[in-house]
Amino acid sequence: MQERVMIFIDGANLFHGCNNYQKGYKIDLLNLRDELTAGRKLVNVNYYAAIPREHSSQFPAQKRFLDMLGYNGFKVTAVPLKTHRVTVKCDYCGMENQTTEQVEKGVDIALATDLISFAMDDQYDTAIIVSGDYDYFRAIEEVQRRGKKVEIAYFLIQGITEEFIQVADKFISLNGIADKISKE
Numbered sequence: 001m002q003e004r005v006m007i008f009i010d011g012a013n014l015f016h017g018c019n020n021y022q023k024g025y026k027i028d029l030l031n032l033r034d035e036l037t038a039g040r041k042l043v044n045v046n047y048y049a050a051i052p053r054e055h056s057s058q059f060p061a062q063k064r065f066l067d068m069l070g071y072n073g074f075k076v077t078a079v080p081l082k083t084h085r086v087t088v089k090c091d092y093c094g095m096e097n098q099t100t101e102q103v104e105k106g107v108d109i110a111l112a113t114d115l116i117s118f119a120m121d122d123q124y125d126t127a128i129i130v131s132g133d134y135d136y137f138r139a140i141e142e143v144q145r146r147g148k149k150v151e152i153a154y155f156l157i158q159g160i161t162e163e164f165i166q167v168a169d170k171f172i173s174l175n176g177i178a179d180k181i182s183k184e
Helices: 010-020 029-037 059-071 105-120 135-144 162-167 174-181
Strands: 004-010 041-051 074-080 082-089 096-103 126-130 149-154 170-173
Touching: 004 029, 004 105, 004 135, 004 174, 010 041, 029 041, 029 126, 029 149, 029 174, 041 059, 041 105, 059 074, 074 105, 105 126, 105 135, 126 135, 135 149, 135 162, 149 162, 170 174
Parallel strands: 004 041, 004 126, 041 074, 126 149, 149 170
Antiparallel strands: 082 096
């Protein structure tokens, strides 16, 4: 029986990993999908992202990108960015100003929940997590405890810990396949 593979991509984490790997480096997610499956049976590719609110100037471009992924068979989970009030204190004069910032909340939980849920439903044999986020450590251990393999695919860059790499059954360095998965 052919090994069933499911891919879980943390979009924001991958975006930051690309920039830390090489300024301006972009990944062709279709090529990444094909490289990671390497002849195994692909069950699903799950892409997780935080998106700006509809009234944001960034929304149309982000929506087009996520729609393109959906048209190409990716299951997209898009969580709206949350707005938080922040008090900023001027180091020079000591005055405080209130401002707002957009923050990503809920993407890691969505990915971890699907990772565990799909394992419990026996939808895959091997999960491939495209992220360097240590927050997935416990979810990975839970999936492995259920007899599933977990591969981590990410750049070997500052910020990814040796412990996170070692929890995986296999680590795939995106540095080694960067030329095959780059977007022209």
